Amino acid sequence: MTATTATPENAEAPRKLPDPGGDLRPGGAAVLRSALSRTWVQAAAVAAVLVLAAALPLPGGVTAFPGGPGEWLDGRLKELFSWVVSNRDTSPLFVYGFNYVSVYLGSAVVLIDDLLTALTWTGVTVLGVLAAWRLAGWRVMLVVLAAFAVFGLFGLWEEAMETLALITAAVLLALLVGLPLGIWSGRSDRAERVMRPVLDFMQTMPAFAYLMPMLLMFGIGNPSAAVATAIYALPPAVRITSMALRGVDKGAVEAAESLGSTRLQMLLKVRLPLAKRTIMLGVNQTIMLGVSMVVIASVIGAGGLGDAVYQALQKDRIGLALEAGLAIVMLAISMDRVTGAIGHGRPVPPPWKRLAFGAGLVAALAVFLLPTPLRAVDGWPRGWELDLATPAQAFYEAMKDTIGPFTSALGDWTVVWVLEPLHAVLAGAPWWLVIAAAAVLGGLFAGRRAAAVGVLSLLAMGLMGQWGNGMNTLSQVLLATVLVVALGVVLGIGMSRSDRAAAVVRPVLDAMQTLPPFVYLIPAVALFSVGRVPALVAAVVFALPPVIRLVNDGIRGVPANTVEAARSLGSSSSQLLAKVQLPLARSSLLLAVNQAIMLILSMVVIGALVGGGALGYDVVFGLKQNEFGTGLTAGLAIVCLGLLLDRMTQGRKNNA
Amino acid sequence: MRRTTATRTASIAVKGAAAVSAMAVLSACGGATSSDVAGSDETVRIAVNGWVGYEASAAVMAYLLEEEMGVKVDQQKIDEQPSWQGLNDGDLDVILENWGHEDLMEQYGPDGNGTVVDGGPNGNTGTLGWYVPKYLVDEKPELATWEGIKDNTDLFKTPESGDKGEFLAADPAFVTQDQGMINHFDMDLKIVHAGSEAAQITEMQERYSKEEPFLAYFYDPQWLQSEIDLVHVEFPEYEEGCADDEEDVSCGYPQYDLNKIFSKEFADADSPAYRLLKNWEWTNEDQNEVAKMIADDGMDPEEAAEKWVTDNGDVWKDWIPADA
Numbered sequence: 001m002t003a004t005t006a007t008p009e010n011a012e013a014p015r016k017l018p019d020p021g022g023d024l025r026p027g028g029a030a031v032l033r034s035a036l037s038r039t040w041v042q043a044a045a046v047a048a049v050l051v052l053a054a055a056l057p058l059p060g061g062v063t064a065f066p067g068g069p070g071e072w073l074d075g076r077l078k079e080l081f082s083w084v085v086s087n088r089d090t091s092p093l094f095v096y097g098f099n100y101v102s103v104y105l106g107s108a109v110v111l112i113d114d115l116l117t118a119l120t121w122t123g124v125t126v127l128g129v130l131a132a133w134r135l136a137g138w139r140v141m142l143v144v145l146a147a148f149a150v151f152g153l154f155g156l157w158e159e160a161m162e163t164l165a166l167i168t169a170a171v172l173l174a175l176l177v178g179l180p181l182g183i184w185s186g187r188s189d190r191a192e193r194v195m196r197p198v199l200d201f202m203q204t205m206p207a208f209a210y211l212m213p214m215l216l217m218f219g220i221g222n223p224s225a226a227v228a229t230a231i232y233a234l235p236p237a238v239r240i241t242s243m244a245l246r247g248v249d250k251g252a253v254e255a256a257e258s259l260g261s262t263r264l265q266m267l268l269k270v271r272l273p274l275a276k277r278t279i280m281l282g283v284n285q286t287i288m289l290g291v292s293m294v295v296i297a298s299v300i301g302a303g304g305l306g307d308a309v310y311q312a313l314q315k316d317r318i319g320l321a322l323e324a325g326l327a328i329v330m331l332a333i334s335m336d337r338v339t340g341a342i343g344h345g346r347p348v349p350p351p352w353k354r355l356a357f358g359a360g361l362v363a364a365l366a367v368f369l370l371p372t373p374l375r376a377v378d379g380w381p382r383g384w385e386l387d388l389a390t391p392a393q394a395f396y397e398a399m400k401d402t403i404g405p406f407t408s409a410l411g412d413w414t415v416v417w418v419l420e421p422l423h424a425v426l427a428g429a430p431w432w433l434v435i436a437a438a439a440v441l442g443g444l445f446a447g448r449r450a451a452a453v454g455v456l457s458l459l460a461m462g463l464m465g466q467w468g469n470g471m472n473t474l475s476q477v478l479l480a481t482v483l484v485v486a487l488g489v490v491l492g493i494g495m496s497r498s499d500r501a502a503a504v505v506r507p508v509l510d511a512m513q514t515l516p517p518f519v520y521l522i523p524a525v526a527l528f529s530v531g532r533v534p535a536l537v538a539a540v541v542f543a544l545p546p547v548i549r550l551v552n553d554g555i556r557g558v559p560a561n562t563v564e565a566a567r568s569l570g571s572s573s574s575q576l577l578a579k580v581q582l583p584l585a586r587s588s589l590l591l592a593v594n595q596a597i598m599l600i601l602s603m604v605v606i607g608a609l610v611g612g613g614a615l616g617y618d619v620v621f622g623l624k625q626n627e628f629g630t631g632l633t634a635g636l637a638i639v640c641l642g643l644l645l646d647r648m649t650q651g652r653k654n655n656a
Numbered sequence: 657m658r659r660t661t662a663t664r665t666a667s668i669a670v671k672g673a674a675a676v677s678a679m680a681v682l683s684a685c686g687g688a689t690s691s692d693v694a695g696s697d698e699t700v701r702i703a704v705n706g707w708v709g710y711e712a713s714a715a716v717m718a719y720l721l722e723e724e725m726g727v728k729v730d731q732q733k734i735d736e737q738p739s740w741q742g743l744n745d746g747d748l749d750v751i752l753e754n755w756g757h758e759d760l761m762e763q764y765g766p767d768g769n770g771t772v773v774d775g776g777p778n779g780n781t782g783t784l785g786w787y788v789p790k791y792l793v794d795e796k797p798e799l800a801t802w803e804g805i806k807d808n809t810d811l812f813k814t815p816e817s818g819d820k821g822e823f824l825a826a827d828p829a830f831v832t833q834d835q836g837m838i839n840h841f842d843m844d845l846k847i848v849h850a851g852s853e854a855a856q857i858t859e860m861q862e863r864y865s866k867e868e869p870f871l872a873y874f875y876d877p878q879w880l881q882s883e884i885d886l887v888h889v890e891f892p893e894y895e896e897g898c899a900d901d902e903e904d905v906s907c908g909y910p911q912y913d914l915n916k917i918f919s920k921e922f923a924d925a926d927s928p929a930y931r932l933l934k935n936w937e938w939t940n941e942d943q944n945e946v947a948k949m950i951a952d953d954g955m956d957p958e959e960a961a962e963k964w965v966t967d968n969g970d971v972w973k974d975w976i977p978a979d980a
Contacts, residue, residue: 085744086769220734220742301734301742311733313854314706315879315951316861400862415815522858530824530850530859531816609852611816617828617849624829626737 039444046437046444054428065431070465070633077629084216102223105169109222113165120376121157123368124148130364132334134357136341143337147330153386154323156308157379160331163304166222166297167290167335170229174286178234182241182282183267186275192242199235204598204642206605206616207232207293209635211300212623225294225302233289240282244275284339288514291332295516299623305331309518318396318523319389325519326388332514400526411528418479419532426471431462434471442648450647457640466637472614474641476532476607477600480539481645484547484596487540489589492551493577502552509545517542517603521610535607535616542606543599547592554588555581594649601642615641699728700922700929701749703739706829707853709877712946713752713778715957716972717933719965724976727929735829740764740917744771749922750933753914755782756831761917773923775916779937780877782912783888784831786823787874790885791867801890802841802908809844811869820846824860824872827853834873836905837891845871860884877940879951931977938971 116124125148132144151160185192207228214224248271256270272279298306305328312320368375426434435458442451461470495502517538524534558581566580582589608616615634622631700721704714718729732748740760742748764772788799792811798804799811809821816822823845825834838845850856856872857880863870864884874886891908892898898907922930942964949960965972 082763085741085763215738215741219745219747220738221732221747298733299735300738301732303733307733310706314857315708316854316857317954412815420815420818522854525855525858526862529814529816529862530855531814531848534855608849610855611849611851613849613851617851620851621828624735624737624827626741 042444043441046440050429050433050437051425053430053433054425058428058430065462065465065467067465069463073464073633074629077632081216081626081628098217101227102218105173105218105223105226106221108172109165109169109226112168113162116161116165117158119365119368121148121152121380122374122376123364124161126368127361127364130357130361132338136338140334140337140341144334147327147334150327150330152380153384154327154388155380155385156305156324156327159304159308159324160327163294163306163328163331166225166229166302166304167287167294169222170226170293171233171283171287171290173226173230174233174237174290175283177230178237178282178286179241179279182238182279183245183272185238186242186245186271187267195238195242199238201639202231203235204601204639204646206602206619206635206638207296208299208605208619208623209631209638211297212626212628212631215300216628221301224300225297228297228300229290229293232293233286236285236289237282240285241275241279244278244282245271247278248274280339280342284336287335287339288332291328291335291514292516295328295518306516306518309516313518313522316522317389317393318519319391319393321519321522322392323388325515328516329511329514333510396523396526399523404527407527408529411531411533414533414536415531419475419536422479423472423475426475427468431467435459438644442644446648446650450650453647454644457643461637461640464633464637466615466618466633469614469618469634470637470641473604473612473616473638476536476539476612476614477597477604477641477645480536480543480600481593481597483536483540484543484600485593488544488547488592488596489551491544492548492592493555495548495552496555496581505548509548512541512545517606518609521606525610530611532607532612534610535603535612538607538610539600539603542603543596546595546599550588550592550595551585554585554592557588558584590649594646597645597649598642601638601645604638698927699730700933701730701732701742701747703742703748703751704731704733705736705739705751705753706733706827708879708947708951709780709943710753711957712943712950712960713780715950715961716946716964717752717936719958719961720932720972720975721929723962723965725928725932727927737829740772743917743919744769746771746919746921749919750775751917752933753778753780753782754917755784755912755914756910771920773918773920775918775923775934777913777915777937780914780940780943782914783876784909784912785874785891786834786837786871786889786908787886788869788871788889789864789867790887792869793887799889800887802843802892805871805889806841806843812845812871814848816848817846820844821871823847824856824870825849826856826873826875827851830873830875832873833899833902833905833909836899836902837908840904840906841891877943877947879944879947882944882948883952928977932975935975935977936972937975942968942971 119127125145128148129141129145133141151157181195185195210231211224211228214228218224218227252274253266253270256266261269294302294304295306295309298304298310305324308324309321309328312318312324429437435455438454438458439451442454458470461467491505495505520541521534521538524537528534528537555577562580562584563576566576571579604612604614604616605619606616608614608620615637618630618634619638620631621627622629622634702714702718704711714731718731721727721729732742734742734748736751736755736757737760739748739751740757740763743751744764761772761774762768764770766773786802786805788805793800796804796808799808812821812823813819814822821844823834823838825847826832828849828851834847837843838847850859860870860872860874860880861884871889874880876888880886889908892906894907894910899905899910916933916936918930918933946960946964949955949963950957953960955963
């Protein structure tokens with residue numbers, strides 16, 4: 001994505017550079033910059049008005065959004081909830097609909113889990129490693145082997161298998177629904193237009209907010225967890241399939257058409273096979289999202305690794321939580337590498353080899369399902385265990401003692417001097433003024449449409465009774481975004497300057513993205529004390545990796561000859577960076593900001609588990625206290641913030 | 657949790673067949689009620705709410721059911737409210753430690769859906785309330801009363817609570833009336849939501865180790881109570897009706913006689929497993945003993961239960977139903 005959006009600018013770049021006198025500032029960019037600075041002046045004026053208004057001693061009735069509509073909505077949602085509770089066993093919707101889905105899904109998860117149990121750890125390892133070798137080569141096979149070793153050595157084998165069963169069922173469900181929808185949307189523009197906002201919605205709605213309705217519809221435990229995971233993991237399957245079909249080479253399609261193929265033949269014999277690799281990337285993304293959701297699903301009774309993390313934290317066992325967290329990272333990385341390798345397309349071996357391999361698999365299955373001595377019915381040997389928890393715990397204690405005083409002072413400073421003032425401005429100014437400010441800023445940075453979307457989202461948030469919480473969450477999200485972008489740009493530049501640094505950083509970024517945030521939430525509490533700061537820290541850790549990557553890609557994407565030209569004109573490396581590389585990577589940077597905001601929003605609910613409060617807290621409260629209305633409106637309010645911030649940071653698409 | 661692999665493998669065929677036949681039956685008669693969803697094997701399904709004391713009770717019950725009576729047990733980790741829904745839907749059989757929840761009893765009990773029944777006390781007494789660390793009370797004895805807290809809210813100021821004192825609230829799943837109490841007694845306190853029990857406990861431990869002041873919602877029996885010294889803050893005693901208006905609560909929390917909740921179906925079937933659970937009654941000390949082994953000594957819940965059961969034969973042998 002980065003590469004394609006950067007092309008137009010790159011193409012122009014060499015023409016602009018050789019300016020007389022070695023001044024690297026190109027004429028076009030100067031105009032752009034002065035326009036920008038005018039935009040920034042106007043934006044600053046808007047901010048000043050907000051600050052002034054917030055400083056005025058206005059009565060609460062003026063600043064707060066009127067509460068009536070929110071209360072009305074909450075009442076209706078309460079009624080809906082009671083209706084469902086008292087009609088679950090009589091309404092045809094449940095008797096013929098949801099309850100069936102629940103029975104089948106529940107049984108599917110149990111059957112997969114039972115199969116994995118019956119194979120025992122020896123069987124699962126042999127079959128898994130064989131499959132990885134065949135599908136993805138010996139390097140990936142080693143990764144998979146390492147993952148199985150980690151499960152066993154940390155004493156988490158059963159938990160890992162439970163999680164694997166749940167992910168498998170959920171991903172199958174997501175693909176069963178997602179691939180056909182993707183095909184449809186790839187073949188019909190109208191379908192795509194309808195589906196895009198729905199998918200956007202699914203991706204911004206916090207999963208916690210729909211866990212509760214899932215419980216209502218599908219009951220507790222695995223069925224709900226599987227559906228929630230499937231919903232969460234569905235969007236990339238649809239999007240990437242659609243994109244893949246649209247990207248199929250026109251020539252091949254025309255050739256097949258001229259041979260008189262029917263529409264169905266076209267799809268099955270031409271389009272799908274040609275799009276296969278890209279579609280596999282969608283499957284890969286679906287699996288990755290599934291893995292990250294499985295941890296969250298432990299809140300509604302899904303067992304496995306996610307639950308292990310959760311339980312360990314409950315007892316203040318950071319080390320144990322880390323072990324379970326690492327097991328999840330290994331599971332995620334091996335599933336990623338295997339499906340990724342399929343997506344990148346390995347040469348297909350001759351039929352006899354495939355046949356031999358298939359026969360081998362069947363034989364192995366038989367060996368491990370029949371009572372042969374190779375089965376390890378007693379489970380992973382108790383002696384073979386690796387204790388990472390104790391050293392990790394010791395490290396954690398030592399860290400608390402050494403940097404604890406410093407971090408807690410930093411945290412206090414952040415609350416008093418940054419978060420609280422920012423919150424006071426947003427919550428202290430009259431609501432209509434905040435909306436007007438959003439409209440003006442939207443208009444300045446992203447055009448009229450974005451401004452309209454922003455105004456409507458803020459209004460909707462107020463009408464749902466979530467204005468106060470929304471402003472609180474907004475202030476946290478804004479600060480987190482500034483931090484992530486600042487850190488991301490610095491680290492991304494560092495990464496782009498040295499290949500060795502890049503090689504070291506990459507696996508760290510992988511781990512940061514797959515380690516369940518739960519694992520570092522509690523250490524963040526110990527270091528910064530409960531409240532908005534640990535929530536902020538967790539959001540920054542989670543959102544940073546993609547920003548670093550995008551900045552790195554963007555800078556590396558600047559054509560070498562442009563860089564050479566600038567160097568030959570005598571620019572220092574800081575000039576090169578400031579005047580050439582960063583401006584040319586602008587579209588990557590914009591995308592990075594946008595991604596950062598979306599990821600930070602997705603952490604709002606997680607942050608509430610350590611004191612972030614506001615919208616996130618209401619979502620959790622709604623789920624845990626069966627307050628359907630509170631949870632749903634808070635979840636929708638997060639979607640509204642997402643819409644507002646997303647549109648504002650996508651830039652002027654049409655007139656840029 | 658760590659069920660032996662042998663029993664699980666043995667049960668696979670049975671379970672698979674049961675699941676398939678359940679589906680076949682459903683398809684045949686058309687339509688599934690929520691209790692069909694639960695399937696129909698004779699496993700006892702225990703809801704396990706997220707605190708260690710509960711986990712201790714569940715571990716001991718599961719151990720007795722499996723080892724003494726040969727009944728399969730499935731422990732489901734789940735929050736309080738959804739557990740009731742699980743009983744209602746037939747996904748679960750029993751809640752072992754229920755804290756109040758009159759509203760849910762109304763909704764699902766005999767006067768509502770009629771799907772759950774009160775299983776009587778489990779012998780534990782639950783105390784909810786406001787707690788301060790003992791070193792504060794040693795210094796200022798009045799902090800053990802609400803008047804003392806009211807006069808000293810400044811003591812609890814943190815950056816998060818701004819110019820008010822901080823009241824550290826609990827996991828959002830728990831029963832609370834703190835805001836109503838703050839309103840009624842007109843205290844200059846702001847509730848800071850820790851958001852999860854793990855975060856709250858971490859925060860309390862950190863402050864305790866630095867001997868900093870804090871005021872928090874907490875409860876007993878709870879394993880942390882044996883690790884740090886907390887003092888329960890006295891409020892006017894709970895009486896009927898004093899907490900009805902959640903915006904204005906003129907009393908402290910009630911003492912809870914913690915009780916068991918069964919799904920009606922499970923109770924009506926009157927199986928030996930049900931009778932064991934029905935007979936079970938023990939003390940806070942019993943529970944704390946097991947909870948401490950789990951939380952402090954790092955034992956698996958199964959190991960802790962096994963140790964307790966081995967050491968306390970005289971306590972539990974009366975629970976085993978006569979004909980089992």
